[in-house]
Structures are given as C-alpha cells and as structure tokens.
Amino acid sequence: MLTLEHVSKTYRVGAFGSKTLAAVADVSFTVEPGEVLALIGESGSGKSTIGRMILGLTTITSGRIAFDGADVTPSKEYYRRAQAVFQDPFSSFNPIFKADHVFATVRQGFFPHETNGAWRQRLTRALDAVCLCPEDVLGKFPHQLSGGQLQRVLVARALLLDIELLVADEIISMLDASTRIDVLNLLGDLKNRGLAIVFITHDLSLGNYISDTTVILRQGRIVEHGPTPDVFGRPEHEYTKALLSAVPQLHRRWS
Amino acid sequence: MTATAAQEPVQKLERMSAFRETLHFALRNRKLVVGTSIAGAMLLFALVGPAFSRHPALQYGGKLSLAPTTKDGYWFGTTLLGQDVYAQFVTGLRLAFTVGALGGGIAAVVGMLVGFTAGYRSGVVDEVLNMLTNIVLVIPTFALLLVIASYLKVRGIMTESIFIGLTSWPWAARAIRAQTFSLVSRDFVDMARLSGRRTARIIFEEIAPNMSSYLFMMFILLFGGAILIAATLDFIGLGPSNTISLGMMMQLSVQNAALQLHLWWWFLPPGLAIMAVVGSLYVMNVGLDEVFNPKLRTL
Amino acid sequence: MTLVVDDLKVYYRSLSGDVKAVDGVSLEVADGEIMGLAGESGCGKSTLGKALIKLDSRMEWIGGHVTLDGQDLPVWNDSAMNPHRFADVSLVPQYAMSALNPTRKLGRMVRELLHARGIDAHELLPELERRLQLVGLEPSVLDLYPIELSGGMKQRIVLVLSTLLNPSLLIADEITSALDVSTQKAVAEMLVGFRDRGFVKSAIVITHDLSILAQVADTILVMYAGKLAEKGTVDEIVDDPQHPYTKMLIGSLPEVGVRFSEQRLAGIAGRPPSLLEPPTGCRFRDRCPLASARCAVEPPYRSCGESHLVACWEAKEC
Numbered sequence: 069m070l071t072l073e074h075v076s077k078t079y080r081v082g083a084f085g086s087k088t089l090a091a092v093a094d095v096s097f098t099v100e101p102g103e104v105l106a107l108i109g110e111s112g113s114g115k116s117t118i119g120r121m122i123l124g125l126t127t128i129t130s131g132r133i134a135f136d137g138a139d140v141t142p143s144k145e146y147y148r149r150a151q152a153v154f155q156d157p158f159s160s161f162n163p164i165f166k167a168d169h170v171f172a173t174v175r176q177g178f179f180p181h182e183t184n185g186a187w188r189q190r191l192t193r194a195l196d197a198v199c200l201c202p203e204d205v206l207g208k209f210p211h212q213l214s215g216g217q218l219q220r221v222l223v224a225r226a227l228l229l230d231i232e233l234l235v236a237d238e239i240i241s242m243l244d245a246s247t248r249i250d251v252l253n254l255l256g257d258l259k260n261r262g263l264a265i266v267f268i269t270h271d272l273s274l275g276n277y278i279s280d281t282t283v284i285l286r287q288g289r290i291v292e293h294g295p296t297p298d299v300f301g302r303p304e305h306e307y308t309k310a311l312l313s314a315v316p317q318l319h320r321r322w323s
Numbered sequence: 324m325t326a327t328a329a330q331e332p333v334q335k336l337e338r339m340s341a342f343r344e345t346l347h348f349a350l351r352n353r354k355l356v357v358g359t360s361i362a363g364a365m366l367l368f369a370l371v372g373p374a375f376s377r378h379p380a381l382q383y384g385g386k387l388s389l390a391p392t393t394k395d396g397y398w399f400g401t402t403l404l405g406q407d408v409y410a411q412f413v414t415g416l417r418l419a420f421t422v423g424a425l426g427g428g429i430a431a432v433v434g435m436l437v438g439f440t441a442g443y444r445s446g447v448v449d450e451v452l453n454m455l456t457n458i459v460l461v462i463p464t465f466a467l468l469l470v471i472a473s474y475l476k477v478r479g480i481m482t483e484s485i486f487i488g489l490t491s492w493p494w495a496a497r498a499i500r501a502q503t504f505s506l507v508s509r510d511f512v513d514m515a516r517l518s519g520r521r522t523a524r525i526i527f528e529e530i531a532p533n534m535s536s537y538l539f540m541m542f543i544l545l546f547g548g549a550i551l552i553a554a555t556l557d558f559i560g561l562g563p564s565n566t567i568s569l570g571m572m573m574q575l576s577v578q579n580a581a582l583q584l585h586l587w588w589w590f591l592p593p594g595l596a597i598m599a600v601v602g603s604l605y606v607m608n609v610g611l612d613e614v615f616n617p618k619l620r621t622l
Numbered sequence: 623m624t625l626v627v628d629d630l631k632v633y634y635r636s637l638s639g640d641v642k643a644v645d646g647v648s649l650e651v652a653d654g655e656i657m658g659l660a661g662e663s664g665c666g667k668s669t670l671g672k673a674l675i676k677l678d679s680r681m682e683w684i685g686g687h688v689t690l691d692g693q694d695l696p697v698w699n700d701s702a703m704n705p706h707r708f709a710d711v712s713l714v715p716q717y718a719m720s721a722l723n724p725t726r727k728l729g730r731m732v733r734e735l736l737h738a739r740g741i742d743a744h745e746l747l748p749e750l751e752r753r754l755q756l757v758g759l760e761p762s763v764l765d766l767y768p769i770e771l772s773g774g775m776k777q778r779i780v781l782v783l784s785t786l787l788n789p790s791l792l793i794a795d796e797i798t799s800a801l802d803v804s805t806q807k808a809v810a811e812m813l814v815g816f817r818d819r820g821f822v823k824s825a826i827v828i829t830h831d832l833s834i835l836a837q838v839a840d841t842i843l844v845m846y847a848g849k850l851a852e853k854g855t856v857d858e859i860v861d862d863p864q865h866p867y868t869k870m871l872i873g874s875l876p877e878v879g880v881r882f883s884e885q886r887l888a889g890i891a892g893r894p895p896s897l898l899e900p901p902t903g904c905r906f907r908d909r910c911p912l913a914s915a916r917c918a919v920e921p922p923y924r925s926c927g928e929s930h931l932v933a934c935w936e937a938k939e940c
Contacts (some may be wrong), residue, residue, distance in 0.1 A: 110802035111773070125513055144519040148900055151517060160510040164532050170514060177519035199814075222514075245663040245830060246890035249874040256882040270802065277876040277887075300878060314807040316833040317877055318860050322807060344637065 070099040070233055077117050077131035081316050091117045093288040104265045106275035109285030117269045119237045125150050151226035155238035158217035161210035168206055170225045198254055206252040216247030237268045272315050277301050284308050352360040355610030361603035367598055369420050372413035380567050391588050400588040403579045412592050415569035419550050422484050426549030429488025429544045434495030439526045440501025455541045461492040468561050478564045488550050507528050536615040540608050547604035554597050569593035624824045625651040630686030632673040641897045643669040645848040658835030659828045661845035664894055671793045675713045676703045679741050691790055712789040716796045717778035722768035729764030736788050739744045753782045767916055774805030779781055785821045792822040810838045836860055844868050847905040848893050850923055854930035864926055864937035866910045912936045
C-alpha cells in the first residue's frame with residue numbers, strides 16, 4: 069500500500085550552502101494494510117524526516133514514495149487517506165482555540181456539505197473509537213485536558229476521515245507512563261481493524277510491544293529490517309545489538 | 324444533554340476568568356495605568372480641545388508675543404506674529420494623533436504582510452522579501468523626502484502619513500517574520516496543513532491570533548514612532564504645507580528666536596506634548612509586555 | 623545520615639489558591655546512597671528536588687526541616703542558602719543542557735561560574751580537566767560553544783561542573799530524559815562512577831523512568847500527588863511492590879519481549895487529583911482498584927519490611 073523506494077533527503081548546510089547533509093539516505097520499505105511498522109532510531113537517524121516525507125510535508129530529494137501506486141502529494145485527496153499524530157500534544161493544538169477547533173478544520177476541509185446531525189454522528193463514532201466521552205473533551209481548551217486525552221483527540225481527528233494510513237511520530241514520548249500504554253493499546257486495536265501504522269519512536273520496548281515489522285535507522289540509513297520478533301530476538305547488525313543491550317530494563321541490570 | 328448544559332456555565336466561567344485575569348494584572352500594573360492615563364488624557368485633549376479655541380490657528384491679528392492669559396481666550400499666549408498658540412496647539416495635537424494612526428497603521432499593515440509571508444513561506448519568497456526589507460531600510464528617508472517635497476506643490480497630512488508608513492515598516496516586518504518563524508515550527512501548523520488549509524488562511528486564522536498581543540504592542544510602537552518621525556520632519560521644515568503641527572510650531576519658534584526672546588509658551592507646550600504622548604505610549608508598551616507575559620507577572 | 627528531611631511542605635502561590643506541590647514529605651538519604659525519586663508529572667518530585675536547594679522563586683516554604691551532615695539547611699531563605707549551593711548541595715535541573723549560554727565558550731562559562739562563587743578558576747583547572755577526561759571528554763572541549771556539542775556531551779559537562787566542589791548531595795532532575803538510549807546508559811553510569819569515586823557523597827535521582835532507577839539507584843521513593851507512596855530498596859520495589867500505584871505503574875511498563883498480540887498491558891485510568899484542593903484521605907483513592915471506605919482516612923506512612931515503607935491500608939504488615 070505504502071512504498072518507499074530509495075528515498076533520500078539532503079540538506080544544504082555550511083556557509084553559502086556549500087556542504088550537504090544527508091538526513092535520509094537510500095531508504096526503502098513497504099507497509100501493508102493492518103501492519104504496524106516501527107521506525108526506530110536515535111536522534112539524527114532521520115526517522116522524523118521520513119515521517120514528514122511520507123506525509124508530503126517535506127519534499128523528497130531523490131527516490132519515490134508511492135501510496136497505492138501513485139506518488140504522494142500534499143493534497144486533500146491524499147489526506148483523506150493518510151493522517152498523522154505528532155509528538156507534543158500541547159504544540160499540536162492552537163492554544164487560543166478550544167480543542168474542538170481541530171475537528172472543525174477537518175469538517176471545513178473535507179465535509180463542507182455534511183449536515184449537523186450527520187457530523188455529530190461521525191464525531192461521536194470517532195470519539196468512541198478512542199474511548200473518550202464527548203462531554204469530557206468538547207468545549208474545553210487544550211490546557212484543560214491532559215496530554216493523554218489530547219493525543220486521543222488527535223487520533224479521533226484522524227479517524228474522522230476513513231484513513232488507511234496513520235503516521236504516529238513519537239506520540240507517547242511526552243506522556244506519563246500510566247497513559248502511554250492506553251494510547252498504545254488504542255493503536256493496537258486500530259491496527260486489528262485494518263489500519264496501517266508507521267510508528268516512529270526511539271524507544272525499543274515500545275516498538276517491540278506494538279509492531280509487526282521493525283526498521284532500525286542509523287544516521288539516515290537502514291541497518292536492520294525485518295519482522296519484529298526476528299529483529300529483537302536474533303539481531304544481526306552490531307548497532308542493533310548495542311542498542312538492545314543499552315535499553316534499561318526493570319528486571320535486568322546492565323552488567 | 325443535561326451534561327453538556329451543565330458544561331456551559333463552567334466554560335463561560337473559564338473564558339471570563341482568562342480575560343479577567345489579564346484585566347486583573349493590567350489594572351495593577353503601574354506602568355500600564357500611568358501610561359494609558361497620560362496618553363488617554365492627551366487624546367481627550369486633542370478631541371475636545373479644539374472646541375474651546377477662540378481663534379483660527381493660522382490667523383494673524385492677535386497681540387504680538389502675548390504671555391498666556393485668560394483674556395480673549397489666549398490661554399497659551401500668542402506667537403511672535405500674533406497667532407493663537409492654544410489653537411495651534413490643539414490643531415497640532417489632533418494632527419499628531421492622526422499621523423500616528425495613519426502612518427503607524429500603514430506601517431503595521433505592510434510590516435505584517437511582508438513579515439507573515441516571509442516567515443511562513445521561507446525559501447525564495449523569504450529571500451526576495453528580505454531583500455526588499457533591506458532596501459527600504461537603507462533608503463535615506465530625508466533625501467527621499469526632500470526629492471518628493473521638491474516635486475509636490477502642496478503637501479498634506481495624508482502625504483506625510485503615507486510617506487512615514489511606507490518607510491518605517493522594515494523593523495516591524497523583521498520582528499514579525501522572526502515570531503512567525505518560531506510559530507510555524509509548532510505542530511498545530513502542520514495539523515492545519517494536514518487538514519487541507521491554504522497558506523493565507525493558516526496565517527490569518529492560526530498564526531496571527533497567537534501573536535495578537537505582540538501585534539498590538541507593535542502597533543503602539545509604530546504609532547509613537549510615527550508621531551516622533553512626523554515631529555522631526557516638521558521641525559526641519561518638511562511638514563505639511565497647508566496646516567500647522569506641533570513640530571512646525573517648534574520649528575517656527577526656533578526660527579523666530581523664541582528661546583532668546585523668552586517666549587517659552589510657544590515652544591514648551593508642543594515639545595512637552597510630544598514627549599508626553601510618545602513617552603506614555605512607550606511606557607504603556609512596557610507595562611503591556613509585563614501583563615501579557617505570564618513569566619513577568621508579579622503576584 | 624547525610625540528608626534528613628522532616629515533614630517538608632512547599633507550596634506554589636497562585637491567584638486561585640495554593641498549589642500543594644509537596645505536602646508533608648519525610649525522607650533520609652545515607653552516605654553513599656543513590657536514591658531514586660520516581661513519579662509522574664505533577665507529583666511534586668521536581669518541586670521536592672528544587673526545594674532542597676531553594677532555587678525557584680515561585681515556590682514558598684511552608685513548613686518542615688532539612689538537615690545535611692548534621693547541619694540545618696536554611697531552605698526557607700534564598701540568600702541564606704547561597705553559601706551552601708554548589709559546595710554542599712548541588713542541583714542539575716531539568717533541561718540543564720539546553721540552558722547553556724549559547725554565546726559563551728564553555729571554558730569562559732566555567733570561569734565565570736567559579737568566579738561568582740569566589741573560587742580561583744586556575745586552582746581548579748587541573749582537577750576540572752582530570753574529571754573531563756574521566757568522563758571521556760577532551761579538555762579541549764572547553765574551547766567549544768554549546769552548539770558544537772551533542773546532547774550527551776553537554777549533559778556530561780553539566781554533571782562534571784555540578785560536582786566540581788565535591789558536594790555532599792547531588793540532586794539530578796531528569797538527567798537522562800532527553801538522551802538517546804546509548805548516551806542514557808553512559809550518563810547514568812557516570813553518575814554512579816562519581817559516587818564511587820567520592821565526587822559526591824550521595825545523590826537523589828529524579829525521573830519518571832523506573833527502569834533507569836533499577837539500574838543505578840540503591841533505594842527508590844515513589845511519590846504521588848505531593849505525598850510519598852512507597853519507599854524501599856530497588857529489589858523490594860521492583861519485586862515486591864506494596865502500594866497499588868507502584869504495582870500498576872510497574873505493570874504498565876512494556877519490557878522488551880512483551881508484545882501486544884500476546885499480552886495486553888493496562889494503564890492507570892483517570893488523572894491525578896488537582897493539587898489546589900487535594901482530596902482528603904488517600905490521594906490515590908479515585909484511581910485505586912483496592913479502594914475501600916477505609917481510604918477516606920489518609921493512611922500512615924509506615925514500615926512493612928526491613929527498609930520498606932508504604933502509605934496504604936492494604937499493604938502487608940511487617
């Protein structure tokens with residue numbers, strides 16, 4: 069469904085743009101419906117850049133990203149089928165508007181002719197899918213809601229459209245431990261209903277918990293790519309092994 | 324439904340309390356209160372004052388160099404040439420506010436257009452607008468004005484305001500561009516793009532309202548700056564040719580050796596008025612900054 | 623005892639009332655001990671850390687006593703605390719590495735810092751360079767600007783600086799949060815190394831990440847809504863948690879090896895109570911699966927094991 073073929077992104081840096089920096093270099097992978105692909109990497113690995121390129125928010129320097137065969141473009145047609153949730157819930161909402169504003173913009177952009185009743189139904193369905201009561205979130209300002217609630221509102225926003233692909237860029241790294249798992253479980257439920265998810269994270273345990281396929285990135289290149297149990301159980305690349313051994317675990321001490 | 328009905332009064336309370344909170348801090352901030360009072364008083368004077376002037380501003384005929392007196396309504400005395408200083412003063416004060424509003428307004432509009440576009444678009448558009456800003460910034464305004472003045476037979480207050488507006492916007496554009504940069508990197512702008520919003524709408528509906536306090540303060544600075552520039556231009560003789568302004572009063576008083584002749588009532592009122600208006604606006608601005616920025620508030 | 627805190631209360635004043643961020647906390651940290659202070663956002667752990675050094679002008683000391691090495695720490699008074707800061711108690715605040723002045727070379731910043739403390743930078747320079755090398759940094763790093771360094775390097779420099787005068791107590795607030803996994807390990811091990819070499823006598827590590835604490839801490843203290851929930855050695859907390867909050871917190875952490883398709887982990891429903899008007903009785907009552915009528919009365923913070931303390935009616939007796 070989503071295909072990346074030899075995708076690269078280079079920036080010009082230095083005085084007068086004399087040098088180039090390759091943020092992403094020759095990345096290829098595919099995502100099928102109902103599959104969760106974890107894009108794991110440390111800072112500077114290019115994972116967020118790949119996410120933005122998949123969404124059409126950043127241009128591709130070379131290579132191709134295709135969605136159902138057609139090149140990805142930042143257009144309304146594409147955004148009916150692919151949406152995103154970002155890392156910082158408080159930055160994703162315009163602080164001067166109520167939280168409903170994000171729903172209203174989706175309505176204006178994609179459902180301008182829908183009646184109030186039909187819209188209300190759609191909204192309730194989306195909020196139900198993320199386990200939120202309409203009374204709890206409608207009419208509230210972002211600062212009155214918790215980070216977990218805000219992230220769920222953003223997932224509900226994405227579900228208002230019948231999307232096939234969701235890009236989740238570090239969506240739980242700013243949440244508390246007790247709410248993280250609930251949002252993750254929500255993603256798991258959505259996946260079981262057929263949604264494809266690109267799950268970008270730096271946290272290996274989270275990637276392991278939720279994903280079917282894992283891609284490990286290092287400085288813009290893929291170092292390991294395969295089904296999650298294989299990558300975590302029998303890592304082949306030295307970098308993956310080093311990463312796994314550095315993850316702090318409750319019941320296992322670093323030697 | 325009863326649940327949502329119960330939410331309504333709670334919401335209204337929240338909304339009001341955010342506004343109330345700002346008002347609370349605004350009323351307690353000395354700088355803001357003092358600044359607003361002085362500026363407001365001067366504005367009132369400008370609006371109401373002309374109703375009390377007994378003689379037309381430019382008319383000769385009064386006693387020459389009369390000190391301020393209650394006779395005949397020469398409350399601020401007369402000039403060396405027998406003109407009513409009070410009448411000139413209130414006319415000039417009104418003009419000052421007009422220039423401030425018009426000149427400051429034009430500068431604000433142009434600054435916002437250029438600043439928002441450059442900040443949001445970046446890339447080539449940003450480079451071009453930057454170049455434009457820099458060019459306007461380094462144009463020698465006095466030389467330009469002298470050239471313009473030599474071509475125009477009559478210069479009115481509109482011309483002066485437009486000129487000031489079109490030459491003082493660069494720093495506003497720069498500042499707005501910088502603020503826009505920082506807001507554009509926030510995720511809610513990406514969210515708006517993912518909802519299919521167009522650029523102009525994003526700028527006016529998502530970004531500008533976030534900067535509303537900043538834009539308000541910027542306008543106040545442009546307003547005060549326009550008054551100051553107008554006074555300077557008037558003082559060197561490039562003011563409007565068909566009326567009298569505060570700067571022109573000061574110019575004429577210097578030309579006619581009012582200082583040496585101890586005609587203090589001719590140059591002191593306009594000078595003090597300009598100082599009072601512009602100074603109070605700047606003080607108001609500092610106070611506003613403290614009110615809008617929660618980190619600077621003291622409980 | 624290095625540090626003794628007795629019934630410390632620190633509130634934030636606001637227009638709507640007092641936010642009771644730290645509401646009666648007592649703890650002890652022994653010489654050579656690294657204590658982990660765990661909890662979620664808004665529980666008061668950062669406030670507690672900063673209260674021990676009185677560095678935030680917005681917080682007000684309301685009551686309680688702090689003793690360090692037998693001496694009273696005047697945590698109610700900003701200027702009285704000044705001689706103790708850096709020399710006896712040192713703090714690495716959250717986001718410290720982003721707070722380095724971008725226009726100063728590091729060496730200059732260090733000199734200014736020491737000068738402000740009345741210490742001759744020249745005397746300490748050899749020791750500074752030795753410590754930098756110990757953590758894997760070249761002394762030439764002092765000639766660089768902060769922007770030329772990676773997050774891990776900046777964090778290491780901040781840690782070296784904070785411990786330059788060998789303070790008795792180091793308070794480290796979320797020092798591993800913004801770092802990559804491999805750098806996290808390096809910084810955490812560095813902290814333990816400092817304690818082992820005697821650069822600091824004891825440390826309080828504040829974080830939300832229990833798994834990091836499991837690696838470096840000797841004891842763990844769990845805070846909830848301004849009060850202490852549980853305290854014990856790392857083994858006691860990880861293997862035998864007594865407080866329902868601790869249990870649920872541990873239960874919500876996905877370890878490598880746990881997969882959604884096999885085992886669905888559960889979070890903790892609800893939100894922490896507002897600290898403007900905290901509820902009476904146990905503050906975890908609303909979210910606790912074991913809550914009963916008893917919990918309307920606040921449970922005492924009592925012992926339930928060798929060094930295991932818990933504030934819950936349902937916890938085991940010792």
